[in-house]
Amino acid sequence: MMPTLDSEQIMALAPDASAAKAGKDQANPQKWPTLGHNAQAVWGECQGSSATPYQTMVDLSEIAYHCTCPSRKFPCKHTLGLLLLLHEQPAAFTETIPLERVTVWLAKRAQQREQRSATATAPPTETADPTAQAKRASERYARTAAGLQDLELWLRDLMRQGLVSARSQPPTFWHTPAARMVDAQAPGVARRLRQMHTALHAGADWSEQLLDQIGRLHLLIEGFKRFETLPAPVQADITNVLGWTVRQDDLLTEAGVRDTWLVTGQRVETEEKLQSQFTWLWGCTTQRSALVLDFAFGNTPLDKSLVPDTCLDAELVFFPGNYPLRAFVKVRHTTTTSPNKRPGYPTIAAALDAYSTAVAAFPWLERFPMLLNDVVPAVQATHWLVCDQLQRCLPCAPNGAPYWRLLARSGGHSMDIFGEWDGQSFWPLGAWDVPH
């Protein structure tokens, strides 16, 4: 059978706490008159409140699922229950011919997959009117240029009056230029300005952090002034920091990087009603890391097809840039078992070297992925660290309870830990035991 998920991975799929709880209640073989599997999928029939049993199915090759129950939650409690049951009592599933509905569903999925790869190779069918497009682009450029000019004046005022006086300003002091940047079609800059406002009271080193952010904005403004003279990847970086979106479909014809990708970590940020999901992948052969973003507004579910701690054989296309990290899955071949020896950096010094290279190529970098091999989590007084075999440490971001679970897992033995480095703190997102 295909690799299965463990209970933590399954619980992470649950759309909310009540679905997680209900899913656990469903993980009882007595509730499932039929349970079956073949090489690709598992399925079951669950007696719910309606007369006919619900049919629940999971395609393990891509971690996709379907259930005939009317629940609007996705995945529903039956799917979660079926997955938990598969993890806890695999013997309850018999290898057999799929239910008719499962066969139909798998066939439909295979068909969709073919269609997707066909559109990926086909040349774009329609091209927008090039004159209108050029006109729109130049209008946007002009609006942003004017906005950045205002921002430069504002930054100069800030430097003249000093950060101490800025600290006593009302919130509008920061929110007004942020709103101006939204109008100037630079939402990425607006976001950074709002972050600077919250960082004002971050801690003892607030002034250093703020000055660092100011420096990056200055670099962006200067870069934009020379936009035409810069190489294409740097231009892409600048538009990316400004927040100009690149349509994923425009990149479908680009060549991808095929590798066995390990899903090393995932985190979701929520701002207002917008959920942003950051999923990090690490190529086992290429040693490249990739960031897959997904956004969902309101109650729309996020894409959960990349499950942390699983491995997939896939072709990824990277968005252009001087140090490309952001990518999307162009073709997904199959889910594979995780490698015994994980890729990653052998020492913290090596990881920091890679970080220097990345910052030099892309100075606006916010979170840098680090998969650290053979490190130990540790607590010293109230500070958390990860420490490598050479006794070199990275400080961890203050984050409380999850660290105790990490420490419980390690027991002082080395493990592979994945996390994001923001230049000051390490944010662990995934961990693997190392056989010792």
Add this chain to the structure above:
Amino acid sequence: MQWEHVIKVALLGTERQPLTLPATASNRLVASLSRLDTSDPEGAMLGAAALFAASRRAGWQPLLPSVALPAPTTAETLPECSPRAASHLATMLDGQYKEALPEWLALVQQQGMRVPARSLPALLDAGSKHGDIARALLPVLGERGRWLAAQNPAWAYLQENGTWDIGHIWDTGNTKARTVLLEWLRTTDPARARTLLETSWRTHKAEERRTLLATLQTNLSMDDEPFLESILNDTATRSEAVHLLTKLPPSRLVQRMIARVQALLRFEQGSLTVTLPEQCTPDMQRDGIKRKPPPHDERQPEHVQALYAEQGNWWLLQLLKMVSPALLCEQCAITPEQLVAAARLHPLREVLVRGWADALMNQPYDAAWFAALYPLLPADVLEQWFAVLPPPMQRTLLEQRLTAHLDSLRANLLLLASYQQWDVQLARTVLAGLRSMVGETTTYKEPVLFQTLPTIIQRIPFELIDEMVEHWPTDAKRWQFWVSRIGTAQELLCFRAEMHAAFHGEH
């Protein structure tokens, strides 16, 4: 030129503090900085910020640990519980069915297993709040759990015996930590525990003194008597101290009580003469005799409260409670039957029976005395005593008292709820009776049934679960009153059955 200088200028503002740029280029960073245009102070400042901050980020150096890291855990000697058992644990730690957690921990211990590492932090937190979880957790922590507990001061209560810094926990811990420490010390070194408590006795608040004193119950001996005797003047903890001393027949307190009771009871030629105490002296009060009964005690039936309104009766009752009637028999060389037969005819029978029953409950179970006193026991006293009887005795009693009539079930609900060793036969009989009772009445009319039903359902053996779920009078008019009460208890029972099955390899 230093980053500190740039920060300082940034804080104050260029209009107050101009930026000084380096004159000579000692490295590439400084070389770039020296090219900034000083005639534009703000521009130069922004450029310096951009250059310096990026180079600082790129050149960040790793830290050294401030103290040596702890040695890793040694290999586990116990196997980890199954994934299915672990998922039950996770459910309980999420807050559902959490009443079953001590039972789950006991199962892990019975099977010689340990808890999964990933649940350790949540379990250790739960243990720091609940003493019963802390005790059940100790044997199933595994090497990993002990290693982890040693690293968090909040979990110090669970550290390996040898590594406990007793003085430190005692001086800096909260009531909970001190209680767990004393409970453990009483099992290994009772004298040390008592000395700790004795030395700092005055420094604890009344509430804490009461809690800590109760731990002396474990391995209580005459060695503890001098300390207990010495704190009888402390009114805040007097009743706890007296309670402990009455368990020690050679204690001075019990001896004084015997003298007092002997002065009041005379057994001559088959008849009993009782003299009521005339006053409650300060000495008696120091020994735990209360001058007045509690104003209104709901646990006592009305007629008993009326009886205690008579001061002499109230004082006599309290004196009797502290002296085992067996001592009386010894002194007069009579059997329990003879003494009880004499008491039966006495006008103060109620006071005598209640006092002796209380005194006997405080002693190891004495079959002869229970048999002698049983025919005279009022219902409320029997319910209290039942809980401390040995299980075979409980069983025999229940068999005698339960008849085919529903009223006998109604009268024995409290006994059934405290009986723990149900079998299939008893459960079937009781279930049938419960269904009939539930079918014909409301929760208001059956307060005892309403109160005991969840506990009784929890006593039903797991093999009857399917039967238990069915045949309830769901179409009865009053069903809605009962359904929530029954449903929740049934779910918990099913969960516990699942939990046990996970350890015994059944589905």
